[in-house]
Amino acid sequence: MSKQEAHSLAGRPDVGNAELTVAGAVRHSQGRYLKALKRIALYAAVVVVCVYSFFPIYWMIVSSLRAPDRLFFDTSLLAWPPDFSSYVSLLQLTSYLSSLLNSTLMATGTIIVSMILSAFIAYGATRLRFRGKTILIASMLFAYMFPPLMLAIPMAAVFRSIGLADSLWGLLIAHLAISLPLGVWLLWGFFKSMPFDLEEAAMVDGCSQFGAFFRVVLPLSAPGLITVGIFSFLLSWADYVFALILIMSDQKKTLPVALASMLGAQDLRWGEILAGSSLIALPLFVVFAFCYRYFVAGLSAGAVKG
Incomplete structure (x- = not known):
């Protein structure tokens, strides 16, 4: 070209x-x-x-799910056929069911009380006017700056002086001391993002302040309340330090402490320990499987600045 x-x-x-x-x-x-x-x-x-x-x-x-004699020699990724002898031995030779009942009672009580008290305290902090309420809410998280051991030892001395030593009631108070501040902080951010016009409309229609809170605010706060319940359950169910220091008798031990007591110096029953750990983790999977959407919604709603 x-x-x-x-x-x-x-x-x-x-x-x-x-x-x-x-x-x-x-x-x-x-x-x-x-x-x-x-x-x-x-x-x-x-x-x-x-x-x-x-x-x-x-x-x-x-x-x-492996046989005890194959526990340290079988490295396959699947345990087939499954062997449930560790679970049978765990339930027959230990007080696992009693510890399970104690952990269930502690977790249930912590969830109920934390959700109720957190809702009332956070609602009052967002709707009532008084000096220093922001500092008050922020200071409620002050306990999380210290290791649990530093809080458990003074609590044990106080509970011994008031007759709550080696008591599940004292352990419940300890669990509330770590779950309630976090629940108040989460719901405080959640209520701040909620407009007050909804409550005013309910009060114009004849509701009282408490009625508006119960009929309008709480139903709309379901994601935040579920988030508080999940956090309270996790803190109570997996607690080891408070239960170890505050509970002395075997019949009142919770699952983490009872499982740790199986680690003897001479006899390490790893099969039962792994079986018990799997049973402890099972409720956590169930909670997150059914409530993770509310959990994420509650966290994102509480992060919105009002």
Whole structure:
């Protein structure tokens, strides 16, 4: 092709538009390729984090389903056929059911009392006007700056002086001391984001302040209340330090303490320990499986600044 023909083709508008179209298609394909690579990298990172987080729990459950004589020699990822001898031995030779009842009572009481008191305290802090209420709410989280051991030892001395030593009531108070401030803080942010016009409309229709709170505010605060209940359950169900220091008798021990007492110096019953740990973790999976949507909604709503 001669130079004159090349100049004539370059000057034609249809040829220039075709080149622009090809360049645009190339950039579009490159953009799609980069987006696909980013998505693949994101999914790979999520898979790595999930495997890293859940594999120890999976290995604990699988190991609890192996025969005791194969526990340290079988490295397969599946325990088939499953062997439930560790679970049978756990229920027959230990007071697991009694400890399960104690943990259930403590978790249930902590959930109910924390949800009720947190709702009233947070509602009063957001609707009533008094000096220093922001400092008061912020100071309720002051206890979380200290290790649980530093709180449990003074509590044990106080409970001994008032007759609550080695008592499940004293343990319930200790669980409330760590769950109630967090519940108030979460619901305080939740109530701040809720407009007061809804309560005013209810009071215009004849409701009292308490009636508006009970009929309007609480139903709309269901995600926040469920979040407080989940946090209270986790703090009470997995507590070890307070139960270890405040409870001395075997018949009042909770699951974490009872399970730790099986770690003897001479006889390490790893099969029963793994079985008991799997049973402790089972309610946590059930709670998150059915309530994780409310949990996320409650956290995001409480994070909104009113």
